[in-house]
Amino acid sequence: MIGEYRGQVVQVVSVLMAPLMMMFGLYVIAHGHYGPGGGFAGGIVVGVGVILLRITVPRSVSMRWFPPAAARVAAGIGVLAFILVGALSLVAGGAYLDYAVIDAAGATEPERRYLGILVVEIAVGLAVTGVMISLFDTLVGDDH
Secondary structure (H helix, E strand, C coil), rough: CCCCCCCCCHHHHHHHHHHHHHHHHHHHHHHHHCCCCCCCHHHHHHHHHHHHHHHCCCCCHHHCCCCCCHHHHHHHHHHHHHHHHHHHHHHHCCCCCCCCCCCCCCCCHHHHHHHHHHHHHHHHHHHHHHHHHHHHHHHHHCCC
């Protein structure tokens, strides 16, 4: 985008709301493995929090806090973690993303399933957040 939004009220409200949105998104990711929400919904909320800053605060500030390269790295790490958890399940002799077969330091089967889905939800959240920010940056021409 070219320039910043000139309304001071909008800028102040955005700077106050964006961290709250991101924190709520992290909550949705962390608690989505046993309730409504999850990695996708939480990743969207975190990504929209960053995009809100992208369109309301000066470009130099937004790019310093959340550089485009960091968004691409987050997306890559999220996708890689998702694939690795699934592959680990296959190597352990189960189906793809069957967390119960992964031997995790004496954890019971329900604990292994709980931890496995938590890791997957975090991975999906990272991937979705990174992709959302990257798509926005690409569409507005700030993806360098």
